[in-house]
Amino acid sequence: MPKKTTPGQDLRRGIWQENPVLVQMLGLCPALAVTNTVENSLAMGLATFFVLFCSSLLVSTFRRLIPQAVRIATYILIIATFVTVADMVLEAVVPEIHKALGAFIALIVVNCVILGRQEAFSSKNTVGRSLLDATGTGIGFVIALFLLGSIREILGYGSFLGIPLFGDSYEPWIIFILPPGGFLTIGFILLALNGWEQRKLQRTKTGTPPGGAVTREAA
Amino acid sequence: MGNLVWIFVAAMVVNNFTLAYFLGLCPFMGVSGRVYTALRMGAANVFVLTVASVWAWILNTYVLPHAPYLRLISFILVIASAVQITEMVIKKLSPTLFRALGIYLPLITTNCAILGMAIFQTNRGYNFFEGIFFAWGAGAGLTLALVLMASIRQELEVADVPRIARGNAIVFLIAGILSMAFMGFAGLLS
Numbered sequence: 001m002p003k004k005t006t007p008g009q010d011l012r013r014g015i016w017q018e019n020p021v022l023v024q025m026l027g028l029c030p031a032l033a034v035t036n037t038v039e040n041s042l043a044m045g046l047a048t049f050f051v052l053f054c055s056s057l058l059v060s061t062f063r064r065l066i067p068q069a070v071r072i073a074t075y076i077l078i079i080a081t082f083v084t085v086a087d088m089v090l091e092a093v094v095p096e097i098h099k100a101l102g103a104f105i106a107l108i109v110v111n112c113v114i115l116g117r118q119e120a121f122s123s124k125n126t127v128g129r130s131l132l133d134a135t136g137t138g139i140g141f142v143i144a145l146f147l148l149g150s151i152r153e154i155l156g157y158g159s160f161l162g163i164p165l166f167g168d169s170y171e172p173w174i175i176f177i178l179p180p181g182g183f184l185t186i187g188f189i190l191l192a193l194n195g196w197e198q199r200k201l202q203r204t205k206t207g208t209p210p211g212g213a214v215t216r217e218a219a
Numbered sequence: 220m221g222n223l224v225w226i227f228v229a230a231m232v233v234n235n236f237t238l239a240y241f242l243g244l245c246p247f248m249g250v251s252g253r254v255y256t257a258l259r260m261g262a263a264n265v266f267v268l269t270v271a272s273v274w275a276w277i278l279n280t281y282v283l284p285h286a287p288y289l290r291l292i293s294f295i296l297v298i299a300s301a302v303q304i305t306e307m308v309i310k311k312l313s314p315t316l317f318r319a320l321g322i323y324l325p326l327i328t329t330n331c332a333i334l335g336m337a338i339f340q341t342n343r344g345y346n347f348f349e350g351i352f353f354a355w356g357a358g359a360g361l362t363l364a365l366v367l368m369a370s371i372r373q374e375l376e377v378a379d380v381p382r383i384a385r386g387n388a389i390v391f392l393i394a395g396i397l398s399m400a401f402m403g404f405a406g407l408l409s
Contacts, residue, residue, distance in 0.1 A: 025248060025387060029331045033241040073299055076328075080292045087291070103338045106291055110331045112245060179239045180402065183395030190388035198383060 010129050014137030020113040021144035021186075022193065027113035031145055032182035034104050038161050041149025043097045045142035047090060047105060051082045052114045052141075053134045059122040060130035066123070075118040076109065083108045113141060151185050152176045223352045226345075230356030233407050236332050237364040238398040243332030247365060248390060257369035259316070261362025263305070265355065267327050268336055270301040272354035275337040276347050294337045302328045332361055367397060 005013070018024060021031045030048065035041040058078050059066070066074050087105045090098040098105065108114070117137055122130040154160055156177035158170040175181050236242040243264070250260045274297040283290055306324050310317045317324070327333065336357045340350045371393055380389050 026245075028244040028248070029241050032244070072328075073296075076295055076299060077292060080295050084288060084291050088288075103335060103342065106338050107242075107331050107335055109291060109295055110329045110334050112329055115329060175399070178402065179241065180395045180398040182241060183391050183398055187388050187391035187395055190386075190391060191383055194383040194386070194388060 007129060007132055010132040011136040014133065014140040015143065016140065019140040019144055020116075020137055021141060021148075022189065024113075024116075026116055027111045027141065028186075029107060030104050030111060031141075031148060032179075032186060034101050035145055035148040035152055035182065035185075036156065036177040037153045038146065038149040040097065040100055041145040042142070043090070043094065044101060044104065045138075045145040047086045048108055048111060048114070048141055049138035050086055051079060051108050051111075052117060052138050053131065054082045055079050055114055055118060056122045056130045056134035057127065059118045060125060060127045063123050071123065072115070072119070075115055075123075079114055079118075080109045113137065147189065148182070148185055151189075152181055156181060223348060226349055227352045227356035227359070228407070230353050231360040231363065232401065232404045235360040235364060235401050235404075236335070236357050237361055238394070238401045240335065242335040243330050243361050245326070246330060246361075247368060247394070248387065251365055251368040251372055251390075254366055254369045254373065257365040258362065261358065261365050263324060263327060264330065264332065264361050265358030267298070267301055267305060267333055268354040268358045269351065270305070271298050271333050271337050272340060272350045273347075274301065275340055276345075276350050279341055290341070294334060298333050298337070299328050332357065364397070368394065371397075 014020065020026045021028065027048070030044055034044045055075070055078050059075060083106065086108065087098075090101075090105060117134060121133045125133070150160065154165065155173045156175075158164060158166045158172045173181075176185065230236070234240060237244065237247050246260055246264075250256050271294075275294060278290075278293050278297065282293065302325060305327075306317075309324070336354055340353055345353055368390075372390070375389065375393075384392070
């Protein structure tokens with residue numbers, strides 16, 4: 001069993017301290033592929049949130065009934081069902097966004113964030129706590145995508161949610177809406193986070209060596 | 220024949236799965252530490268991609284016209300079974316290779332490149348042979364990206380990286396530059 005945490009910690013943990021994208025390096029494919037505008041990022045983030053929440057609900061409800069040997073296959077099937085629902089709903093409600101996101105809606109199935117939460121948390125904890133955990137992780141995922149999408153849209157199109165920011169004289173940095181921009185943006189965000197963390201470490205002067213805080217496990 | 224070669228080249232370099240579509244990033248970040256592991260991982264991926272492509276074609280032709288909503292669920296089941304079978308076969312035939320691949324073998328199931336390939340193949344309406352060549356091109360592209368990254372990271376071990384860039388930050392920045400280099404191939408397609 002994981003060590004005891006309070007419900008508040010279950011909720012908060014995923015948002016910042018163990019942010020799925022920026023700290024755990026999970027779910028990178030959607031986080032980089034569709035975040036060229038804020039609108040797409042939010043749609044992707046909310047769709048993932050929905051799938052994560054519903055899967056956690058089902059998995060934690062049936063956690064005593066799912067046999068250990070086929071648990072991963074069961075989780076994947078549960079997730080795939082909700083992704084199909086999300087796919088159809090998006091297609092019916094917002095066809096343009098569904099078209100822009102393309103195959104990446106279907107690829108929520110293999111988003112490691114969702115499977116990871118089922119395996120690490122929902123399969124071992126009560127329904128209520130699993131839902132708190134799913135909500136926290138989902139919010140963390142949406143925040144990370146929103147951050148990436150904002151930076152890329154502001155630099156790449158010179159706009160935010162489609163509203164121009166800088167006037168006509170601004171020359172957009174096209175590279176940020178193209179694939180390399182995704183890698184570069186998350187690289188710079190990690191640089192900033194590392195720098196911030198090291199300054200915090202230096203200020204508190206704890207015994208941890210500076211390198212230890214920086215090298216994070218790749219997923 | 221020219222068409223098939225074209226599909227292969229397009230999937231391998233012009234629309235490289237990892238560097239242009241961001242598919243298969245987990246192994247790209249996780250297994251690209253050494254060239255040896257990267258090559259093995261690439262080979263295992265090519266195999267699973269081929270099996271998945273054949274099954275996606277069979278399902279698309281015979282099953283899914285009757286039940287389109289089952290597409291995602293049936294694809295992921297087929298991929299999970301293909302990975303399981305690969306695992307069992309490799310374990311039986313070559314226990315050494317099985318140990319070398321370790322945890323990365325079962326993780327291929329959640330590699331988005333496999334499911335992504337099956338979905339792209341469906342969306343573009345490829346026939347049987349086109350699908351196979353697409354899968355090979357995608358696999359070759361994944362392997363190429365993995366090996367390139369692994370070679371750079373091996374050099375990086377002895378380089379003096381600024382302290383705040385150590386860990387994943389420098390890997391992403393390098394991936395960005397690699398991806399920029401691959402954009403040079405985009406002109407091939409027009």
